[in-house]
Structures are given as C-alpha cells and as structure tokens.
Amino acid sequence: MFLWAGEHYKRGVKRANLARIDARAAEIEPPGPRWWSMIEKALLKLKARDIVSEAEEEILRGVIARTEEVRADKVVVRAGEELTVSILLLDGLMCRYRDLRSGERQIMELHVPGDFLDLHSFLLKRLDHNVMALVPSRIAIAPHPRLAAVTESHPHLTRMLWLTTLIDAAIHREWLVSLGRRSAIARIAHFFCEMQARLAVVELADDTGFPLAITQTDLAECVGLTAVHVNRTLRELREAGLAVFRGGRVDILDYPGLKRIAEFDPEYLQIERRPR
Amino acid sequence: MARFYFNLREGNDLLLDPEGCVLPDLAAVADKAMRAARAMLSADVLEGRMSLDMRLDVADENGIVIHSLAFPQAIEIVRPR
Numbered sequence: 001m002f003l004w005a006g007e008h009y010k011r012g013v014k015r016a017n018l019a020r021i022d023a024r025a026a027e028i029e030p031p032g033p034r035w036w037s038m039i040e041k042a043l044l045k046l047k048a049r050d051i052v053s054e055a056e057e058e059i060l061r062g063v064i065a066r067t068e069e070v071r072a073d074k075v076v077v078r079a080g081e082e083l084t085v086s087i088l089l090l091d092g093l094m095c096r097y098r099d100l101r102s103g104e105r106q107i108m109e110l111h112v113p114g115d116f117l118d119l120h121s122f123l124l125k126r127l128d129h130n131v132m133a134l135v136p137s138r139i140a141i142a143p144h145p146r147l148a149a150v151t152e153s154h155p156h157l158t159r160m161l162w163l164t165t166l167i168d169a170a171i172h173r174e175w176l177v178s179l180g181r182r183s184a185i186a187r188i189a190h191f192f193c194e195m196q197a198r199l200a201v202v203e204l205a206d207d208t209g210f211p212l213a214i215t216q217t218d219l220a221e222c223v224g225l226t227a228v229h230v231n232r233t234l235r236e237l238r239e240a241g242l243a244v245f246r247g248g249r250v251d252i253l254d255y256p257g258l259k260r261i262a263e264f265d266p267e268y269l270q271i272e273r274r275p276r
Numbered sequence: 277m278a279r280f281y282f283n284l285r286e287g288n289d290l291l292l293d294p295e296g297c298v299l300p301d302l303a304a305v306a307d308k309a310m311r312a313a314r315a316m317l318s319a320d321v322l323e324g325r326m327s328l329d330m331r332l333d334v335a336d337e338n339g340i341v342i343h344s345l346a347f348p349q350a351i352e353i354v355r356p357r
Contacts, residue, residue, distance in 0.1 A: 184319055215295055228282050228312040228332065229319065231293055246294075 038067065038140060041114030041202040042088055046160050048201045050276045056157045059150060064088065064140040070133045076117070077131035083121040085141045089113055092137025093214060096129045097221065107221045109171055110134075110195065110214075114202045119165050122147045135213045159276050170268040179224045182262075184233045187223040189262035192243050192250050197266045207255060213248035278336060280305050280343075282312060285331045296337075305334050305343050313350035 039060055046052050052060075067090065070076060076087060076094070094111040108129060111117050117131050122144050151158045174194070178187045195212060199205035220230040237243045242258045244251045252258060277300055281293040299305050309332045320326045327347075334343040 183323070217295070217297065225319075226312040226315045227297060228284055228293070229316045231282075232284060232291060232316070235291060 038090060039064065039088065041090065041112075042116070043114075044202045045114040045164070048271050048273065049163060050160060050273055052157075052160065056154060056160075059154055059157055063142045063146045063150060065143050065146070067138060067140045070137050070139060072133055072135050072137075075130050075132045076139065077121070077127055079127055079130050081126065083118070083125055083127070083144075085143050086119050086122050086147060087117045087131070088140040088142060089115045089117055090138040090140050092139075093134045093212075094131060094137055094139075095134055095218075095222075096131055098129050105221045106224065107218070108175065109168060110222055112195070112198050112202060113204065115168075116142075116161070116164055119147075119161060120168070134218055156276070163270070163276055167268075167270055170270070174268050175222075184223075184225055184229055185236050186262050187225065188219070188230065188233050188237065189242065189258050190264055191219070191223055192245070192252065193259055193262050193264035193266075194269070195250070196252060196255075197269055197271065201269075201271060207252065209243075209249060209251040211248060212245070212250050216245075219245070281335045281339075282309065283333045283335060285333055286327060287329050302343065306345070309334055309343060309345045310350055313345055313347050317347060317351060 039057075042060070043052060043057060065085070070092075077083065079098070089111050091113050094115075094117055095107045096109045096111070096117070097105055097107045099105050111131075117139075118127060121127055147161075150161070171194070174190070178190050182190060196205050196210055199210045204210055216230050216234070217227045220227045223230070225233070234245050237245075237258075240257070240261075242252075242254050242261065244253065258264075277298050279296040279298050281296040283293050284291040297308065299308065313330070313332060316330075317326055330347040332343075332345045332347075333341045334345075336342050
C-alpha cells in the first residue's frame with residue numbers, strides 16, 4: 001500500500017488522485033438540506049475559541065453562495081488574480097504555496113476542513129500565493145459583498161473571522177521558526193503535533209493520530225526538506241517510537257515524546273474559549 | 277515522464293522510497309539526486325556528523341537502478357594543505 005499517490009514535479013503536472021478518495025468532477029451543488037450541516041467544521045473551529053450564537057450561525061450560513069467539488073491538484077486561487085470571493089474548506093486538504101523557477105515549491109500552510117483558505121483576500125483582493133487542493137476537496141464560496149455585510153451588522157462574528165486570520169498568521173510564524181531553526185526531525189514532529197491539534201478541533205483527530213492523505217513530497221514541501229530527507233527522518237521518528245506516517249495516516253505512538261522533540265506548545269493556535 | 281524511486285543506501289542498510297517521483301528525464305533525475313544528497317549532507321553537518329558512506333540508487337518502475345550517486349561525488353572536499 002505504499003504507492004498510494006503520485007506527485008507533481010512542476011506546476012501543471014497532474015498528480016494521480018489518491019485512491020482512497022472518490023474524485024468527482026467540479027460541480028455546483030444546488031441549495032438543499034446538506035447546506036444545514038455544511039459549515040459544521042467552521043463552526044467547530046470558531047466554537048473552540050468563543051461562544052457562537054445561533055443567530056451568528058445563521059448569518060455565517062448565509063455568507064455561503066454555493067459549494068464546489070475540486071479535484072486533487074486543482075489550483076483554486078492564483079497569486080495576483082483579482083478576487084471577489086473567499087473560500088471555506090468543507091472537506092479535504094488544501095495548501096497555500098509558492099513555486100520557484102527551479103521547480104521547488106514551498107507550502108506555507110496546510111489547510112484543514114473548517115479553514116477559510118483565503119479570508120484575507122476579502123481585504124487584500126489579490127494574494128501573493130496560490131491555493132491548491134492536495135486531495136479531492138469540497139469548498140464553499142463566500143462572495144466578498146456578503147462578508148462586507150457581516151462586518152457592517154455583526155461585530156462579534158466579524159471579530160471571530162478576524163481571529164481566524166490572526167491564527168493563520170500565528171501558524172505562519174511557527175512555520176518560520178521551523179524552517180529557519182528547527183532540525184529535520186523537530187520540523188516534522190512539530191508539523192504532526194500542529195496537524196493533530198488543528199484536526200482534533202474539527203473532530204478529525206484523536207490522541208492516537210489522524211488521517212493525512214498527502215504524499216511525502218507534499219510533506220517535504222511543507223517542512224522545507226527534500227523528499228529523500230523526509231523519508232529518512234520519518235524512519236527516525238518510527239525507530240524512536242514517536243510517530244508513523246504511512247498509508248495516508250499519522251499514528252502517534254508517543255505524544256509527550258513527539259511534543260518534546262518538536263518543542264510544541266499549542267498556545268499559538270488559541271484553542272481556548274474566551275470572550276473575543 | 278516516468279516514476280523514479282530514490283532509494284538511500286548507507287553501508288549495508290537500504291531505505292526504500294515508498295512513493296517515488298515523476299520526472300521528465302535522466303537529467304532531472306541526476307539533478308534531483310544531487311540536490312537531495314547535498315541537502316542531507318548539509319543537515320547532517322549541522323548535527324556534527326557527516327557520513328560519506330551513503331549512496332542514492334535511483335530505480336525505475338521495474339526496480340532497475342538507472343542512476344547512482346555516491347555522496348562523496350556530491351561535494352568537493354578541500355583539505356588543509
């Protein structure tokens with residue numbers, strides 16, 4: 001079960017779809033009962049930080065104009081293009097990334113369900129990075145005028161959305177520390193600890209691990225290492241009895257040990273319910 | 277385009293590349309192997325130990341080694357005179 005996924009070499013080269021997940025062509029979903037639970041993950045994310053009232057839930061549902069299915073490798077936002085909508089990830093995994101001329105890619109953040117991938121485009125209008133799906137994913141589209149209406153009528157919900165962009169910034173700072181200063185094993189250990197914490201908030205992880213249907217190359221592009229180095233470092237993590245990444249899943253064998261080697265302190269993720 | 281597996285040998289130990297990498301040609305394979313070797317050597321130096329007893333054996337989909345890079349070939353060592 002090792003050859004579960006392909007990889008890209010340069011942008012534009014298709015990646016084989018992950019076999020476990022049913023890839024569907026992009027389609028627009030009509031309004032229906034599914035919409036009711038659609039933003040469930042986003043609500044879990046917000047409710048882990050503060051109380052969200054029923055009225056606010058309704059307002060947030062009303063921000064969504066439609067949903068779309070996107071295939072793995074699909075670039076949903078390109079750097080520099082003019083944007084009029086923001087995108088909420090409902091299901092799947094996506095990333096913010098930049099490509100260099102050499103073909104090297106740096107992923108700046110891995111997005112999990114419940115994340116607003118480009119809420120910052122509401123004010124920036126053009127992004128300095130691309131956003132793409134790493135696996136077949138489902139997204140919800142939030143037109144900027146609807147977000148503007150929220151900011152004008154619902155100050156607390158506005159602050160909650162603002163908070164999510166601040167958490168993105170905190171994640172970027174933490175990755176900066178990893179890329180600049182942490183050893184290979186600490187980088188990967190930290191990445192696993194962060195993913196566990198963020199996925200646990202949206203009920204997709206527990207203490208024993210979580211599904212992570214990305215390739216070792218994707219992981220290498222997150223932590224700024226080569227795929228060969230990642231492969232060797234994953235063996236170190238296995239042999240140290242800390243964690244196993246295999247078959248699209250991370251199994252955490254020794255969470256305190258993994259945290260220690262990563263110097264992981266989840267404080268920056270602001271997983272605390274308090275008035276915001 | 278074809279898939280290549282960057283298997284790492286250290287002494288008698290062999291670490292298989294579980295997923296491989298799609299590359300256009302042998303030049304791209306050689307380039308990727310060189311960058312991988314240098315990146316790993318430099319990371320090891322930061323930890324205070326550099327093993328030159330490593331080799332990347334790149335295999336094609338049939339498991340045939342089509343490119344090999346011994347780590348000493350990846351760097352020029354300048355010794356004190």
